[in-house]
Amino acid sequence: MVSNTEWIDLTDDRIRSIREIPARAAEFVEAFPLTSFAQNAVHSIGIEKLYSHQASAIEAARRGENVVTVTGTASGKSICYHVPVLESLADGNNTAIYLFPTKALAQDQLRGVKRLLDTDPARAKSIVCGTYDGDTSQHARRKLRTHGNLILTNPDMLHAGILPNHAGWARFFENLRYVIVDEIHAYRGIFGSNVGNVFRRLRRIATHYGASPQFLCSSATIANPAELAERILGEPVTVVDRDGSPRGMKRFLLWNPPKFDPNSSERRSANIEAKNLMVQFVLQGIPTIVFARSRITAELIYRYAREDLLMKHKKLADKIAVYRGGYLPKDRREIERRLFEGDLLGVTSTNALELGIDVGSLGVSILVGFPGTIASTWQQAGRAGRTEEESMSILITYNDPIDQYLARHPAYFFDQTPENAIVDSENPYILARHLACAAHELPIEESEDVELFGANMAPVLDAMEEHEKVMRLKDKWYWSSTDYPAAEVSLRNMADATFTITEIFPNGQEKERTIGTVDAISAPELLYPEAIYLHDGETYFVRELDLDQRVAYVERREVDYYTQAIVESTIRLGKGIAEAEVPDGKKMLAQATVSWMTVAFKKIQFQNMDSIGWGKLDLPSQELETVAMGLHVEGRIVGRLADESLRISEGLAGLRNLLLVVAPLFAMCDRSNLGGVVESSNTGVPTLFLYDRYPFGLGYSEKCFHILDEILHACLELVGDCPCDDGCPSCVGMPRQPVLHHDPDTALGIPMPDKRATKRLLEMLGEESGAPAESGVAPASATSGVAPDPGEDRGDREQRA
Known part of the structure; x- marks a missing residue:
């Protein structure tokens, strides 16, 4: 492949920054001892010597430790768990279960496992290996249950299909030696909090059958891999994070679409820029992947690119595809196959392809908008350049506050370390559902199982007994309902249905x-x-x-148009959790009930993005019991704003819009996981509320409550750094999904909140030095720890209230 300097004009004015990531030589370990079976297996896939991180992880596994390997994409992390599993198969009774976040990954890895096993046909014949998921036939399921050694599956099937039927898996659990957890960084937020409870149920059942399996995990680079793994697994881990794999040179470009004219705050569509780049690379024969934040965006870019290619090179129009959640499994498998075999030159995707499915060798990855976390950005960028050849990644910025800040301050992005992830397996809503599953599987023993499920276990079980779901006899809790609880619990979504x-x-x-x-x-x-x-x-x-x-x-x-929903939100406060003073006001953390409904929609024309109409809707409201952070100011600051002919309601409206794009950076969550509204019915004065869009909360608004000063400082930097005069989509403008504020001053919809009011409000809030004392709860890090993507892909959930 030619040098990537020839792929694109690197002097283009739209390129705000270029960072060259140099090639890296491999760091090998000479003469690392392996069993003959493992040695022959790795030799069969071209591995003569192990990378240093592979040897370190294997040694830790041999010492009986739980291990999490944290290295870059295409660094051979799978060898770190394949080798211990292969060595354990010397005892023909041993079993292992491989867990992947998606069915696609499990099926992809099965091909690799079989290649390793096939190096010893006699041994392979005695090892029963296969995927166990919704696509597995009944005959294959019976064989895996009764004779399986290696099972490749996903947390959903483990949760709903295997653990509730553990009696049929008795032989497998009695001999369970290893649990492999691939892509553990994907288990954060809603998904991770659920999976943490699934692993506790797995450990409980393994103990019931006399086994104590080791957990061998892999992860992309995040700031807290040990904390995340320990919160999810409930056991200590050893981290291996010195990457010994080689890497080809990569150029990473920050690409900012130009303004329509120097006096305009609007910029050319990032989607159109992505389409143009994709077509440009496909015409050169360079395999390219485009990552979009949402399903709609992935579909739009694919549609635009296909229309272009039909005019420029008709045969290439059939060499691109779109890939996202919501497609039927057979359609996704076909796209994966075509990518792997090199039959596709381009694909647009949500972050459904962010994880490690082997999609062959890609030359370019294009990220349409900042993915929301530094960790996800590098994971998506790493999908290009999975060999030692040169590659390129391009982040195209949207015209919103965070993206434009990155365009103006590229060093912030390039020099920033990956974030901490957040999970809360003890969320009462999540815990109750998994305690129901656990009681259905085996009676819950109060003295022993509290170590697995935490201090919330007993009060949650008491509440479940009142609803006649469990029954207590002496020191054990028994399932007393006729329901099959696992069928009612979705691991990935806010809503089970x-x-x-x-x-x-x-x-x-x-x-x-x-x-x-x-x-x-x-x-x-x-x-x-x-x-x-x-x-x-x-x-x-x-x-x-x-x-x-x-x-x-x-x-x-x-x-020739698409539609965008307009959502109306209201909030009612419940029991207070904590509060603290801010200059001339108060911040609070409380239980809350949020109601929202889709009240209207806009019609937006393809290509030029012009609004061409709208319609009213009459749909029922939805309701959510959650946790919210509130902020209100009064007195001196309100008076000072009035003296400058500025209104507090407009300042809060602009701040709300800023918070909805800034706060997720600090909470390491998707923008759709936080909602916000400005209203006055709860406090009597205009108040800004930021709330978790998950039952009982997952720690996001709580984390924002504790580090509000830091978040407000970032908001002030963003609004102060924006060159516009009166407010624009790059600072205080509405998030991309409009949300109506339910307040007398704002209900009619301020098209663009007053930038001056927002900036002055932030400046006044920051004038007093020192953080006031807080009351009520411990810091978020002590109760939450790790953030979401609803196992459904971040990009697969649209922006919401």
């Missing part, structure tokens, strides 16, 4: 068919009547949303 998207045909020309699914929280915001739903580059008009049957009926239509 999903909506089916069904295509219908005029006059019954063809039989209706299912084209996708979406979670119940998202459905009213994506699939409302008259919405345009994008799927595989096609536009579908939503004819009906059946809330009772959880079905959206759509028909294919050629239109």
Whole structure:
């Protein structure tokens, strides 16, 4: 492959910064002892010597330690757990379970495991290995249950299919030696908090059968891999993080779309810029992946690119595809196969392809908008350059506060260390659901199981007994319901239920068919009547949303626009958790009930992004019991603002918009995991509320409460650094999904909050030095620790209130 300096004009004015990441030579360990079986297996895939991190991880595993290997993409992390497993198979009774965040990863890794086993046909014949998931036939399931040595699956199947039926897996659990947890950095937030409880249930069942398995994990680079792994596994771990693998030279470009004219605050669409770059690279024959923040964006860029290629090089239009959650499994498998085999030259994706599915050798990765965390940014960038050849990554910035800040201060991005991740396995809502599953699997013993499930176990079980779900006899809790609790628990989504998207045909020309699914929280915001739903580059008009049957009926239509929901939110405060003074005001943390509904939608034209119309909606509201942080000021600051002809309500409206894009950076969560509203009904004065969009909260607003000074300082930097005069989408403008503030001053919708009011409010809040004392709860790090992506992909959830 030619040097990447020839792929693109590196003097283009849109390139705000170029960082060259130099090539790195491999660091090998000479003559590392392996069993003959393991030695032959790694030799069969071209490994003559181990990298230093591989040897260190294998040694730690041999010492009986739980291990998490934290190295870059394509660094051979899988060898760190394959070798101990292969060596354990010398005892033909030993078993191991491999866990991957997605079915696709499990199926991808099965090919690699079989290649290793096939080096010794006689041994391979005696080892029963396979994937165990929703696509596995009943015959294969029975064989794996009764004779399996190596099972490759995902946490969802372990949770709902294996643990509740452990009696049928008795032989497997009695001999369980290793639990492999690949991509453990993906288990954060909602998904990670659920999976942490699944692992506690797994350890409990293994103990019941007399086993004590080791956990061998791999992770991308994050700031707290040991803390994250220990919170998820519930056991101490050894971290191996010195990367001995080689790396080809990579150029990382920050690309800022130009303004329409020097006096405008609007910039050319990042989506169009991404399309142009993708087409440019595909025409050169350079394999390219484009990562988008949302399903809609991934579909739009694919649609635009395909239209371009049909005009410029018709055959290449069939060499690109779109990949995201919501597609049927067989369609995703086909795209994965074509990528791996080199049949595709380009793919647009949500972060569904961020994880380590082997997609072959890609030359370029394009990130449309900052993914939300430094860790995710480098993970997506690392999908290009998975060999020692040169590669390129391009981050195209949106016209929003964080992206434009990065464009103006590239050193902040390039020199920033990856964030801490957050999980809260003791969230009462999550814990109650998993205690129900645990009691269904085995009676819960109060004296022993409290070490697994924590101090919240007893009060949660008491509440469950009141609802006749469990029954206490002496010191044990027994499941007393006829329900199958695991079937009611989704590990990945805010809502357990999903909506089916069904295509219908005029006059019954063809039989209706299912084209996708979406979670119940998202459905009213994506699939409302008259919405345009994008799927595989096609536009579908939503004819009906059946809330009772959880079905959206759509028909294919050629239109030149897409739709965007407008959501109205209100909040009611409950029991206070903590509060502290701020200059001339107060910040608070409290239980809260948030209600929201999709009240209208905008029609936005493809390509030029012009708003061409809107419509009203009449959908029922949704309600959420959660945790919220509130901030209100009064007295001197309000008076000072008034003296300058500025209104506190406008200052708070602008601050709310800033917080919705800044706070997720500090909480390491997706923007859709936090909501915000400005209203006055709870406190009598205009108050800004920031809340977790998950039942009972996951620690995000709590973390923001404790580090509010730091977050407000970042907001002030952003708004002060923006060159606009009166406010723009790069500072105090609305987030990309409009949300109506429910306050007398703002309910009519300030098109652009007053930038001066927002900036002066932030300056006045920061004038007093020192942080006031807080009351009520411990710092968030003591109670939360690690952040989400709902196991469904961050990019797969649309921006919400």
